[in-house]
Amino acid sequence: MRNRHLIARVYLSLTLVLLYVPIFYLIYFSFSSGKNMNKFEHFTFAHYQTLFQDNRLLAIFLETILLALLSSLIATIIGTFGAIAISGMKKESHKKTTLALNNVLMVSPDVIIGASFLIFFTALGIGLNFGSVLLSHIAFSIPIVVLMVLPRLNEMDMSLIDAARDLGANSWQVFSNVLIPAIMPGIFSGMFMALTYSLDDFAVTFFVTGNGFSTLSVEIYSRARQGIDLEINALSTVMFLFVLILVGIYYFITTKKSRRKNHRVIGGLVK
Amino acid sequence: MDMDIIKLKHITKQYDDGFVALKDINLTIESGKFYSLLGPSGSGKSTILRIIAGFSQPTEGKVYFDGKDITDLDAAKRHINTVFQNYALFPHLNVFENVAFGLKIKKKPMNEIKPAVKDALHMVRLDGYANREISELSGGQQQRVAIARAIVNEPKVLLLDESLSALDKRLRKDMQFELRAIQKKLGITFIFVTHDQEEALSMSDEIFVLNDGKIQQSGSPVAIYDEPVNDFVARFIGDSNILPGRMIKDYEVEFANNKFKCADGGIKPNEKVEVVIRPEDLDIVDPEKGKLVVTAQTQLFLGDHFEIKAIDANENEWLIHSTNGVKLGQRIGLFFDPEDIHVMRLNESQEDFDARIEKYEGDENED
Amino acid sequence: MRTRKALFLIPYLLWIFLFVILPILLILWYSFTDSNRSFTLNNYVVFFRNGTFLRMMINSFWYAMLITLLTLVISYPAAYFLTKMKNQQLWLLLIILPTWINLLLKAYAFIGILGNNGLVNQFLHLFGIGPVNILFTDFAFIFVATYIEIPFMILPIFNAIKEINPAVIQASEDLGASRWQTFRYVLWPLSRPGVESGVQAIFIPSLSLFMLTRLIGGNRVITLGTAIEEYFMTTMNWNMGATIGVILIVLMVIVMLITSRKARRKKVDL
DSSP: OHHHHHHHHHHHHHHHHHHHHHHHHHHHHTTBSSSSSSSOOOBOOHHHHHHHHOHHHHHHHHHHHHHHHHHHHHHHHHHHHHHHHHHTOOOHHHHHHHHHHHHHHHHSOHHHHHHHHHHHHHHHTOOSSHHHHHHHHHHHHHHHHHHHHHHHHHHSOTHHHHHHHHTTOOHHHIIIIIIHHHHHHHHHHHHHHHHHHHHHOOHHHHHHOOSSOOOHHHHHHHHHTTOOOHHHHHHHHHHHHHHHHHHHHHHHHHHHHOSTTHHHHHHTTOO | OOOEEEEEEEEEEEOTTSOEEEEEEEEEEETTOEEEEEOOTTSSHHHHHHHHHTSSOOSEEEEEETTEEOTTOOGGGSSEEEEBTTBOOOTTSBHHHHHHHHHHHTTOOHHHHHHHHHHHHHHTTOTTOTTOBGGGSOHHHHHHHHHHHHHTTOOSEEEEESTTTTSOHHHHHHHHHHHHHHHHHHTOEEEEEESOHHHHHHHOSEEEEEETTEEEEEEOHHHHHHSOSSHHHHHHSSOOEEEEEEEEETTEEEETTEEEEOSOOSSOTTOEEEEEEOGGGOEEEOGGGOSEEEEEEEEEEOSSSEEEEEEETTOOEEEEEESSOOOTTOEEEEEOOGGGOEEEETTOOHHHHHHHHHHHHHHHHHO | OHHHHHHHHHHHHHHIIIIIIHHHHHHHHHHTBOTTSOBOSHHHHHHHHOHHHHHHHHHHHHHHHHHHHHHHHHHHHHHHHHHHOSSHHHHHHHHHGGGGSOHHHHHHHHHHHSSTTSHHHHHHHHTTOOOOOOTTSHHHHHHHHHHHHHHHHHHHHHHHHHTSOHHHHHHHHHTTOOHHHHIIIIIHHHHHHHHHHHHHHHHHHHTTOHHHHHHTTTSOOOSHHHHHHIIIIISOOHHHHHHHHHHHHHHHHHHHHHHTOOOOOOOOOO
16 A cells, blocks of 8 residues: 555656656756756846846736736626526527537637637738737637536526515626625636636737737747747746746635635636 | 354554554354444444455454455455445446456356346346446445345355445335345355444344444344343443442342342342343333332334333333323333343443353352 | 526627637638639648648647547556545646646747757766757657646546545455456546546647647648648638638547547347
């Protein structure tokens, strides 16, 4: 028994090492005064100085975050309404069809989504800029919000609504005081997923962004294609810390909220 | 031929968190009998089963099977099969595949597997169910599949872990009869873990009563019911009236401010004891004919008898089972025979109890 | 009540129409037209006549399969061991955390690690091997893609194994099964749903990892995903790009139908 546990521990540790080597490799060389990731020259903060003076990159960083917040907010509203509408559908066939359509973007490869959205925007004469990227991010975030909210609606005790009506609540009061609070955890995790989808996306943005607008992923891609630039390493460190803080906050909030359903919550961190 | 098939010697089990589940357990299982391990939850009964099955290793002590030490043998290699608490049927396999599992593992040819599975399904009265999915079966049917899956391997010992507890009361009664019948037919040893004393009493040849990781008493259902060695056993098995008392001399005991003739001996005069009288051993008579006079307080009709609670002059509460009802508030006499009084010494272990019985019965013979 | 239900539905239905149905129709329409917007089957003829495209198609699926298989082989034991750990939450968090680092950054890291003077070659040098040319090979592409997908395979399998009743594993042992037999006949079939969703979550996205083929795979067009990107962003032949896209969609649907088909059980006569 003990022996088996040892094997488990060693195997998992090796997996973790594999997962983290590239990240720490980047961070390690962000402090090197050299020009490549082969040999650590001298310790320096020079790349961080360059990074924080790089106004273009900083602007892109802020725009990426703005894009993520805006798109996830709008996607959450539309997706939540969609989920409420789906759960209210009487006919099982309508429900199934709508869900199937909902999931099309979930299973499609990013290149297809990107290419078809590009055709779509061009056909409708919509310019390729912040607007088109925002619309695309909203579009591919909606289905995940629906999928996160729908189970909550299905689990919900419908007698709650009857009880509220019985107590004299009007439709709006039922909606805002009973329904929304009951499905709030689903809405919250849906929005969180939408946020990570947006922050993480490269392929779709790559297709639908014009010359005027770029996200961090696209910018990293175009710089990485030109070779190694230790400023990107410095950016990695910053983003790693950023993610650590974000995950820490999320972990803190969710474990405080539902200690018993802990493992489900962690599972929710996956995009 | 050696009739003992399983022996546990000085088994102690301590879990990683320090909890001691079993304390120096010794027991012997003979082949071909129906045993029950009876006790409340946490008493260690399931731990004993897991150690016999091989799912759990004892911290100390040895397990012998057919005279061989199997303490470190894998569960897979023991000639013992288990019927699990919630059946643990393979949900991805149908009835036939579930029952055939053990034989397929042993690489038996299909023309041997089929008749064996057929026989096993017949034994549990599930003929014609071979192609059913597990999810289509009721709880009782799943229970039968679990039994068939175990007995098809022709184990020498079958372990049943709280196997009837998930069934409703009616089904449970039926299954008790059937289990007993299957055991008789197969002639193998059954070890049945339960917390339900009725179940244990009705099915077993022999019962081990467990509490606190120790065997409190072992013996036939009748012996355990009639002569509980301590108040745990007396309380756990059946309903009972337990009163503090004092031994006057052999065959005479004092309780409820009266002296009574009894059938127990070998205890020092004046020793403090506890006296057990089963509610069904109390007969209701006219007050003047009773050995004790009590006042009826409450009465419940339970279908086949009345359960009456009464109080005596010393405020002792008495539980009486009677086929006839009484009037509440009525003074009634209670009559019982000397053999109905069971005297228990405080903190007497079963070994001491057995030694005492042997000694004074021996004395009797010398007389 | 009715009107408000409609209000809920309108933006969502609008989304379904504009961003789900319309793009599919548009990409289909483009695949059947030429640059003058007149109907043609020529794009499909070119695709199936041209050996390069067919080879690319086979390559795409071959690589996607390799990536999926490799990921599965590494992830299954990890997921299984994870279910045995005491502080699962922490281990899980540590496995999920890297998925939060931008994919492009991780890909970029491998440019350094796999380079001729990078970590791997420095390591190989210790044994007197090398330098081996790893970067810009197909192997590098598969390796990095596997690296990126591992957490997405571990999680569904972990969840599936977690849901298996431990008594069922004991029942298997009790019936005489060895460790391998228990795995083969009980653990594996019962964890299949997790494996299936892991495979689906990896196989399809690995068809579209064009940025990896660009950065790590040596800027060559070796998969259908890269080809689509090439036609849309570089050569600007959207009609051909749309055609490849449609073919990719069709192949995907076929793969999904095959993997989700239920095996019929044969009945026994007793």
